Amino acid sequence: NAGVTQTPKFQVLKTGQSMTLQCAQDMNHEYMSWYRQDPGMGLRLIHYSVGAGITDQGEVPNGYNVSRSTTEDFPLRLLSAAPSQTSVYFCASSPNGGLAYEQYFGPGTRLTVT
Amino acid sequence: AQTVTQSQPEMSVQEAETVTLSCTYDTSESDYYLFWYKQPPSRQMILVIRQEAYKQQNATENRFSVNFQKAAKSFSLKISDSQLGDAAMYFCASSTGTASKLTFGTGTRLQVTL
Numbered sequence: 001n002a003g004v005t006q007t008p009k010f011q012v013l014k015t016g017q018s019m020t021l022q023c024a025q026d027m028n029h030e031y032m033s034w035y036r037q038d039p040g041m042g043l044r045l046i047h048y049s050v051g052a053g054i055t056d057q058g059e060v061p062n063g064y065n066v067s068r069s070t071t072e073d074f075p076l077r078l079l080s081a082a083p084s085q086t087s088v089y090f091c092a093s094s095p096n097g098g099l100a101y102e103q104y105f106g107p108g109t110r111l112t113v114t
Numbered sequence: 115a116q117t118v119t120q121s122q123p124e125m126s127v128q129e130a131e132t133v134t135l136s137c138t139y140d141t142s143e144s145d146y147y148l149f150w151y152k153q154p155p156s157r158q159m160i161l162v163i164r165q166e167a168y169k170q171q172n173a174t175e176n177r178f179s180v181n182f183q184k185a186a187k188s189f190s191l192k193i194s195d196s197q198l199g200d201a202a203m204y205f206c207a208s209s210t211g212t213a214s215k216l217t218f219g220t221g222t223r224l225q226v227t228l
Binding site: 033035040042043047048058088090092103105108 | 217220221
């Protein structure tokens with residue numbers, strides 16, 4: 001089991017460029033989510049999905065799009081990158097949306113927007 | 115809305131000693147879980163311990179235990195016999211709602227000295 005994988009590990013973008021952060025899990029988890037981590041602010045939820053074809057917004061969704069066409073993959077799209085999106089991005093998954101379940105985190109992607 | 119507050123940005127403990135990290139939370143939900151996650155320099159998020167709100171008994175995992183005071187909405191983490199490998203950022207988080215969306219505190223950086 002590779003667990004939750006994220007690519008790339010590092011990325012530098014210019015303002016206005018677009019890109020997709022990839023996330024995949026091989027644990028057959030229904031629930032997947034994206035968080036961003038900024039200094040002094042902890043992790044904040046961007047978008048989440050409770051199953052293939054179902055997504056919803058989290059606390060900070062502006063500037064990001066998601067889709068979930070398969071159970072395994074949950075890509076995060078930045079349509080027009082802004083310096084405020086400089087952050088470390090984490091993808092996470094859990095067996096389902098039950099409160100008790102641990103979320104398994106990927107290794108993160110460090111994104112810098114200049 | 116949920117909030118999670120960690121009022122200690124940094125803590126230090128000597129090897130083999132005990133340290134307590136503080137966390138308070140606020141939620142209007144009756145059913146929720148509380149978690150402590152560890153983030154070492156590798157950036158990987160690792161679950162340390164979890165507590166169900168309905169359980170009065172404090173959770174323990176080897177050297178890690180919590181002091182859950184539901185009325186005071188307090189959820190502190192005690193690390194006994196601290197080891198150099200415990201040095202990390204520690205995040206308190208709460209989970210509530212129909213999907214296990216985590217709300218994180220801002221983190222406490224723990225230093226372990228010889």
